[in-house]
Amino acid sequence: MSAGVPVLPGRDLPPQPFGAGWPAYWRQEAACRDGDPDAFFPPDGRNTKARAAAERRARKICSDCPVQRPCLATAIFCQEEHGVWGGLTSDERASVVPRGRLSADDALVFADRLLLSVSVAS
Template sequence: MSALNVCLPSPIAESWDWQLSAACRDADPAVFFHPDNERGEPRASRVRAAKRICLRCPVRARCLNYALDSSERHGIWGGYTEDERRTLQKRREMQSSPASIRPGHQDCGRTLAARAIQ
């Protein structure tokens, strides 16, 4: 009988201990996650309140990186809304892609032949 190799995940505490220092730790989670159909000024006011908490957070960058790395789809993380994180994620992906396949990198100023756009 052969020995079984098991790859264990890293301890969870080390991955999440940064949250113990988060400024939002004792805040109402409802500030960071919008209720269904929240729109207009109520939503804008809640987002501003969440971002004020994030501004004073000592682990803000770590929180944002967690949200980007895990593709967190909901809530305010690291001071960024869902839409703002999507924009950051797209930038991140563009920066990590090879220059040769980046849109517009070497094509800037070039004109397409008429047959290419038909």
């Protein structure tokens, strides 16, 4: 697995809270924790059928995930450039999140806005 993969085993990982209101062990509750990381980090090549299929699989898993918000906020806060996090692709995140470092609180606010706009669009 590559660094930054949201698919993590077990409950023995250290907590990763970035601030107040951030669940300490959110990764262990993720719906993707036992899944295939290739679904969340699709193959290179823009607009390929394989990439689109992988992103659809990832979004389906993310849509029912109990920790979708902190997952997306982590990608925003850490400026993750690859993969599907919280149901949004790296291109989607890059197109709406301002460049530059955001605070942990701001990352949570952006995640809330993005998740609300995705749910309204659905």
